Amino acid sequence: MAKTANRFFMLLIGSLTVLAILSLAFVIWFVAKEALPLFREVSPAAFFLGTRWMPVDFGNGMSFGIFNFIMGTLAVSLTGMILALLVGLGASLYLSCAATQRVRTLLYPVIDLLAGIPSVVYGFVGLMVLKPVFIRAGVKTGLCVLAAGIVLAVMLLPYLISASSETMLKARARCLPPAMALGISRWDAAAGIVLPASARNILMSAGLAVGRAMGETMAVMMVMGNANLFPKLLGKGESIAALIALEMGTAVADSTHYHALYAAGFALMILLFVINLGISALRSRLLRRGGI
Amino acid sequence: MDTALRIENLSASYDGKSALEGVSLEIPKNRITAVIGPSGCGKSTFLRCLNRFLQEDPGAQMSGSVELFGEDTAKIPLELLRRKIGMVFQIPSPFPFSIYRNMTYAPRYYGIRDRKKLDALVEEKLKLAGLYDEVKDDLNRSAMKLSGGQQQRLCIARALTVDPDVLLLDEPCSALDVRSSAVIEELLTSLKQRYTIVIVTHNIPQARRIADEAVFLFNGRLTEWGSAEQVLREPTQTETREFLSGVFG
Amino acid sequence: MRIRGLLARIWAGLSILLVLAVILFLFVFIFLRGGSVITWDFLSQPPSGAVLGEEGGILPAITGSLAFTLTATVLGGLPAIATALYLVFFCKSRRLGSLIHTILQCISGIPSIVLGLFAYSFFVRDLNWGRCVLSASMALAIMILPFIEIHAEKAFREIPRGFVESSQALGCAPYYTVFHVVLPSCRGELISGILLGACYAMGATAPMIFTGAVAFATSPKSLMQPAMALPLHLYLLIAQGTTSLDRAYGTAFVMMALILVSNLLVMIYTERSHRRWIQR
Known part of the structure; x- marks a missing residue:
């Protein structure tokens, strides 16, 4: 009896694990299947480097160039990341080098609240709060890459803070006592030793966070303005994720337009795989070489 | 014989829980003083009181007085006190920078910018720590790539870069193998000509090998202190005798 | 200084x-x-008004969100916990373990909008389920799978090794150990992880906009029907312009309150269990 139960249990665990693993293959296969037919009609160069996106023929022919969307995705992610680093590193420095254990256990869950807020709500607050500010500052519609970057920065903060303050805590435990024994003040040691000692790991976490930012859809879509333009900080732009979300509803199944949207999503996914795998390979190599 | 540190009625507590009670003793200059006793007897706490490092631990309190060459340490500005009394920790903890930058970090902080002066200082202190010959070819190598024993000697050399009078070592060999420990013991014996050394150690044979003076703490109280010869070979107190013969530890 | x-x-x-x-x-x-928008009617009435949503409530969005979230949590949570169990207690090969971790990391790196594309291509079209709660929930399930797995794995790894080994040393079969030692000793952490995963699924919009959510649908009767969801409802109200704005704030209120309550529950639980570990 116990033996049967156990065999059944192990089988269940095994097959569910296989299912979890296989889901990746399924996603890749079913997105690739709809994406690849595009390249029978549009050359990869025209697709990735073209700047004209005209999915429906209004007399001038169709064209599918996603260059501006790629640039828009990169621009908004990097803007968001830089802003998030600016604030997140400072906050992590405080949490790791100044806060007591009690304050830390109190603040971490509060900061984690940010990770739970739905991205639509971020977009909504961005529209209600940032848009008027940018209009007053002279941006015509108030919607721009910088506004989306700010919203994105807030969304990235919890990931960045938890990753970087964890690294900094380790560096602090190692480096702060000997530094203070040399008479170096806490904050000088924090800035001069803990921060540079954690830099490499922080950069890797930032890379992962940029990946997360590039896949973000709703919040970015709501405040970035969505126009096929080469992104400027105070100009409109459109990300790949927003392009898909906005146009999937109108794309006729199996049309070139439909395949092009899948191809854009496929490219985005592959890019994120490369970022994720690259960083984790780097991390494990550094670990093996005995870094921090 | 000159007294380096005079400790008067020193007590310490963590969150109201007493860790050290009414310790009074003198630590002579240019000698190695070993602080021994069973785990949790307050050895590290004692050491941390000497350079007022205890105040970095949240919830820790200390009272009583410590005089460094006749001057009350409570009246010495913290930064200066830390320069006068260096400290080396149990786990080798080089900064994750190059050897050179580890050695120049504190001097630069205290305003030495002249490259030649810094180079000379690095060479001098690394030689004192007996590390120079092993690393001179590549001072820009990461300190993290050194062996454990080399890292610990680097930490000792780093503590010397601010020209302290006293060097505190908190079980500096407990994370090292026997051979590396022997090198460090030799190093400490050679350093006592220029520095006063206080070492907390778990290792009685080590204390017998290098210490001139010994302090035995038990349950936060000073049980016995004096020349190492006397404390370690002919203890007068039962606790010391029992500890040395391995009844507890 | x-x-x-x-x-x-x-x-x-x-x-x-x-x-x-x-x-x-x-x-x-x-x-x-x-x-000020939150009233019992707001929570219990379907939307109404000349432009739908201007008046009335958000009941279908609440029931829809409930349907999406529950389905996704079951579909994603079970494989996630099984994978975590496998990795912590049964996986003997380090290479296989790190391979699985890499795959999970890749899954967590898939943008949620691409999961929507996947669900559309596979479930909505190829399997011909059409736009329905189940199709969208599959996408959501894959989205929260790595999230729950990480939480569960962390919880399992924090169980003192001795618990598990003592049970094994007594000759107990793995399933017995898992159900009588492992799961009971980290029930709270596990529930916390699942709850946070559910919140994550509840707030997601991108995977469901073309796979299962239909504007102002009524409450779903089965998993094979499309439904409405809170975040999409909010999005549509914002898109409708100023007249629906106070209802939009109300909808956002409901979601933020859910997030806050879930996180508070988790926070209180971790605080309590933290004390338990210290006392031990």
């Missing part, structure tokens, strides 16, 4: 204050503006 230290101190202080201020602002902003 040198000038660098002073600057670091100011920077760190300002940053943490800014972070906390932003968090406080987000919640207060939504709660103040949305609070």
Whole structure:
């Protein structure tokens, strides 16, 4: 009896694990299947480097160039990341080098609240709060890459803070006592030793966070303005994720337009795989070489 | 014989829980003083009181007085006190920078910018720590790539870069193998000509090998202190005798 | 303190204050503006008005969100926990373990909008399920799978090794160990992880916009029907313009309140269990 139960249990665990693993293959296969037919009609160069996106023929022919969307995705992610680093590193420095254990256990869950807020709500607050500010500052519609970057920065903060303050805590435990024994003040040691000692790991976490930012859809879509333009900080732009979300509803199944949207999503996914795998390979190599 | 540190009625507590009670003793200059006793007897706490490092631990309190060459340490500005009394920790903890930058970090902080002066200082202190010959070819190598024993000697050399009078070592060999420990013991014996050394150690044979003076703490109280010869070979107190013969530890 | 230290101190202080201020602002902003909209009718009535949603409530969005979230949590949570169990207790090969971790990391890196594309291509079209709760929930399930797995794995790894080994040493079969030692000793952490995963699924919009959510659908009767969801409802109300704005704040209020309550529950539980570990 116990033996049967156990065999059944192990089988269940095994097959569910296989299912979890296989889901990746399924996603890749079913997105690739709809994406690849595009390249029978549009050359990869025209697709990735073209700047004209005209999915429906209004007399001038169709064209599918996603260059501006790629640039828009990169621009908004990097803007968001830089802003998030600016604030997140400072906050992590405080949490790791100044806060007591009690304050830390109190603040971490509060900061984690940010990770739970739905991205639509971020977009909504961005529209209600940032848009008027940018209009007053002279941006015509108030919607721009910088506004989306700010919203994105807030969304990235919890990931960045938890990753970087964890690294900094380790560096602090190692480096702060000997530094203070040399008479170096806490904050000088924090800035001069803990921060540079954690830099490499922080950069890797930032890379992962940029990946997360590039896949973000709703919040970015709501405040970035969505126009096929080469992104400027105070100009409109459109990300790949927003392009898909906005146009999937109108794309006729199996049309070139439909395949092009899948191809854009496929490219985005592959890019994120490369970022994720690259960083984790780097991390494990550094670990093996005995870094921090 | 000159007294380096005079400790008067020193007590310490963590969150109201007493860790050290009414310790009074003198630590002579240019000698190695070993602080021994069973785990949790307050050895590290004692050491941390000497350079007022205890105040970095949240919830820790200390009272009583410590005089460094006749001057009350409570009246010495913290930064200066830390320069006068260096400290080396149990786990080798080089900064994750190059050897050179580890050695120049504190001097630069205290305003030495002249490259030649810094180079000379690095060479001098690394030689004192007996590390120079092993690393001179590549001072820009990461300190993290050194062996454990080399890292610990680097930490000792780093503590010397601010020209302290006293060097505190908190079980500096407990994370090292026997051979590396022997090198460090030799190093400490050679350093006592220029520095006063206080070492907390778990290792009685080590204390017998290098210490001139010994302090035995038990349950936060000073049980016995004096020349190492006397404390370690002919203890007068039962606790010391029992500890040395391995009844507890 | 040198000038660098002073600057670091100011920077760190300002940053943490800014972070906390932003968090406080987000919640207060939504709660103040949305609070007045919340009535029993708002929660229990379907939307109405000349432009749908201008008046009335959000009942279908609530029931829809419930359907999406529950389905996704079951579909994603079970494989996630099984994978975590396998990795922590049964996987003997380190290479296989790190391979599985890499795959999970890749899954967590798939943008949620691409999961929507996947579900559309596979479930909606190829399997011909059409736009329905189940199709969208599959996408959501894959989205929260790595999230729950990480939480579960962390919880399992924190169980003192001795618990498990003692059970094994007594000759107990793995399933017995798992159900009588492993799961009971980290029930709370596990539930916390699942709850946070559910919140994550509840707030997601991108995977469901073309796979299962239909504007102002009624409450779903089965998993094979499309439904409405809170985040999409909010999005549509915003898109409709100023007349629906107070209802939008109300909808945001409901979501923020759910997030806050779930996180508070988790927070209280971790605080309590933390004490339990210390006393031990």
